[in-house]
Amino acid sequence: MKNYKEIKHLAEEAKKKEKEEKKFCRLCQKPETRDECSYGPKAWDRFAVPIKSVKKEDVDLSDRFELEEGAAWTRKAGQNKNGGLNEKGRKSYEKANPGSDLKAPSKKVGNPRRASFCARMRGMKDKLTSKKTARDPDSRINKSLRAWNC
Numbered sequence: 001m002k003n004y005k006e007i008k009h010l011a012e013e014a015k016k017k018e019k020e021e022k023k024f025c026r027l028c029q030k031p032e033t034r035d036e037c038s039y040g041p042k043a044w045d046r047f048a049v050p051i052k053s054v055k056k057e058d059v060d061l062s063d064r065f066e067l068e069e070g071a072a073w074t075r076k077a078g079q080n081k082n083g084g085l086n087e088k089g090r091k092s093y094e095k096a097n098p099g100s101d102l103k104a105p106s107k108k109v110g111n112p113r114r115a116s117f118c119a120r121m122r123g124m125k126d127k128l129t130s131k132k133t134a135r136d137p138d139s140r141i142n143k144s145l146r147a148w149n150c
């Protein structure tokens, strides 16, 4: 994971060079245009923030994902035993992320929400998760992938 200073520097460099609007993508952890986002333009719309407003908190999204404090969706209180979010966690996540609409997992193969969830989670696992966490069967991300039958 790059540190905050490095990212800020990269962001400023990119801004100088590029005329096309770039934003700092909190998923890809780099400044990029909408088309460049490896999570797709929709994810970019949701997770990219103006480069000027990049904060330290935006840089370590993956750590925050694992964090056990803060809003309920990041804490045990907001999670079910399988590592997913319970009702309280979903409410808290929706409050922190206006426009999101989380529902309980559906394990049914063919459920489009499951397919997109699995794709998103695998992406996070590939890009944002440390090797240690990715290997740990009890990590939240792996529990979550299991809960969704990914």
Ligand SMILES: [Zn+2]
Residues within 6 Å of the ligand: 025, 026, 027, 028, 029, 032, 036, 037, 038, 039, 040, 044
């Ligand atoms: Zn991106």
